[in-house]
Amino acid sequence: MSVIYVLLAISISVALAFFAAFLFSVKSGQYDDTYTPSVRMLFEDEIVSHQDDTDSKSKSSQTKSTNQ
Amino acid sequence: MTNTTCYHCGDQCGKQHVRFDERDFCCNGCKTVYEIFTTNGLSTFYDIEARAGTTPNAIEGKYNFLDNLEIMEKLVEFDEGGVQVVNLGIPSIHCSSCIWVLENLNRLHKGISSSQVDFPKKTIRVAYRTDTISLKALVLLLGSIGYEPNISLESYNKKQAGVDRSLIYKLGVAGFAFGNVMLLSFPEYFEVEEFWLDQYKPVFRWLMFAFSVPVVLYAGKDYFISAYKGLHSKLLNIDVPIALGILTLFLRSTADIMFDLGSGFFDSLTGLVFFLLLGKFFQQKTYAYLSFERDYKSYFPIAVTRLKENGVEENVQIYKVKTGDHILVRNQEIIPVDCSLVNGIAEIDYSFVTGESRPVTKEPGEKMFAGGKQLGGVLEVEVLKSVSQSYLTQLWANSVFSKDKASQFQTITDSIGKRFTIAVLTIATLATVYWLIYDASMALNVFTAVLIIACPCAIALAAPFTLGNMLRIFGKYGFYLKNTNTLERLAKINMVIFDKTGTLTTTHRDTILYEGMELTEEETALLKTTLRASNHPLSRSLYDILKSNEIMTLDEFQEHTGKGIEGRVKDHSMKVGSAAYVGKQGSMTTSNTAVYISSDAHIKGKFVFKNAYRDGVGQLFGELAQRMQLGILSGDNDGERQQLQHLLAADAEMLFNQKPEDKLNHIKKKQEHHNVLMVGDGLNDAGALAQSDVGVAVSENINVFSPACDAILDASQLNKLPRLIKLSKKSMRIIKLSFLLSLAYNLVGLYFAVTGQLQPVIAAILMPLSSISIVAFTTLGTNWVGKQLK
Structure with missing residues (x-):
């Protein structure tokens, strides 16, 4: 068997894998709202700092200072 | 303290200014939200965007x-x-x-x-x-x-509509196949005479075939369906030559590789479908948060509080309310049915219905129509008609609401498509006949080549990209169109009909005129003092315009709800209120809201409240009148006929006291000779908006209210309307120019096709080149034209 068949099989299966990933992303609703995630990813991650009260103050003040 | 703005919502801190936690708040509501946020560790809210909050409304009992x-x-x-x-x-x-x-x-x-x-x-x-x-x-x-x-009632009736993602899937399939086929056909483009490549040619070709099958059968299926539907109803729409092109490309290419005649046109085929779908995708731009399909259901409550005979309250679904039931209507609630007032003080705001926001006072026993909003206390009302039978809601039984305007309109692409198809078929036949005579072996080749090269990809792309981009430009300036079809219809408008109240007038400002005997300084001061004690909206507006700085202490103050107020200082008394209240005899039917004044039992005169026209209405009429006919269609009385006639052209038709159905029928009559643009705002315009060629709803807050329509116009942009119409006409000109451009490409291609020299590589270059240059031309063109809006 010629090596070209192997190469073709590999390249096409890689392409198909990406295509399947695309289909999955559409199906899971990732294309329904293309704006909100772009805002969401920019939020400071300070949920943790408020969950335990002991070091919340120091952390939240840090986040604030980085914001300004 | 005059310039402080609320830390929460950013509004000016006025009378109810609150200081809390070293911050300024405009009201207690905003302060409370701030408290909730800070105590729950959500103060980051104020870091992300400053003063972005919304003042909460009192909603107790509403839910x-x-x-x-x-x-x-x-x-x-x-x-x-x-x-x-x-x-x-x-x-x-x-x-x-x-x-x-x-x-x-x-x-x-x-x-x-x-x-x-x-x-x-x-x-x-x-x-x-x-x-x-x-x-x-x-x-x-x-x-x-x-x-x-x-x-609202709409959420109750709503079916769980699934999201339609089929276009994205199709675009994905076409794009995937296009990319792969392009790569696979690369060796063929260069015609390398290499033993190794020649040996595997069939493998590459059949792979391309495999990639193309889903493109034709799945991604391109809409074109076949649409072409079939068009032919079925004896219409040659643009999808006919497209479907013909796709089919010919596929069959010819399959035959080519089957009999080893050539490499086929799979690259052009997949590219064509991909670009076409891209155009569709671009055109699909909709304003997801705006609803163009609203009817009364979007504003009516889901449920009401019904009073049982023993006085027990119960919540019932609104469709279950029957004639004779007693229901409660609370502050800020909408009256869902025609009813008569049993108990309570009714201050009904009919702005949803008519655009007129000044509340109407009703007394027990009086009839009230569905659609009004109660401002004030709780009302007990007796139901006269069920929801669907009420005066306002009956309008939606009219067949005009189930018609689809877009399907009755022939788009520019379709009208071109018809002539185009005929031309292509003629050329193909002539060329085939010619080759049959001179070299019969070439005939089939030439016939298919003509159909392939003439596939109107560029023509089909011109309109979606021009109109889609224009839609975006309009959206930036506060004019939101439902779809691109609306824009094409807008370009054909030659008559504009306006509603008056709420459309031409603003609900934010009043013009108050005084008619009667002049008031002395003392009387003015007393009047202002009396008004100060009242919370009635009319008293408030009147209080704001009176120029007196002297504030006295009232010895006596009485408020007779629904009638008027009375204030007394020493031996002077002042009565402010309705004509009957101050003792004016034979109160004639005045066309405007008026407040009568009597001082010491002598009737002094009246303050007449008029809606102020929006800025630039006169200029708007002036600009529009140059090119089209104008008209007014108002549900109000004709009290402002003179003033309007002055603003409008002399031949403009003005109709007053129009019921919702009258408006609809008037538009229908006008449509016999004109393409009518209706500009309205209230639910009573809904019929006229639906009937007109283009119905534009003017809205002061686009998120809150607008009846079903084709387009929503931000009220502050009303004076831009003439320019917007002009722009829609220019967009059509851009489309026509792009048609010429793509025709030029087609002629070049046809030369190769007719002479029998069409190589796959030429088709593969010509097709994307023409498409891309059309997209570039239309995008640049619309952006350039769109600059004129600034």
């Missing part, structure tokens, strides 16, 4: 109906194992701070497990545990932080 199990079940999307998921529309979502706080709702209540905002649609999806929080508690929680959800 009691959510306790009703049947109604609640209709609203929630998922309900199992103690977990419910609900999708709520929140009109006040407007910035990233909103997203942040709404997605951190779980910090406000531990019963909420997750919440996700869809910003373009302005909705939030909340999952919560029913053992700790109920739907009603959730809605009240949202309301308390200024994000009151919009729950």
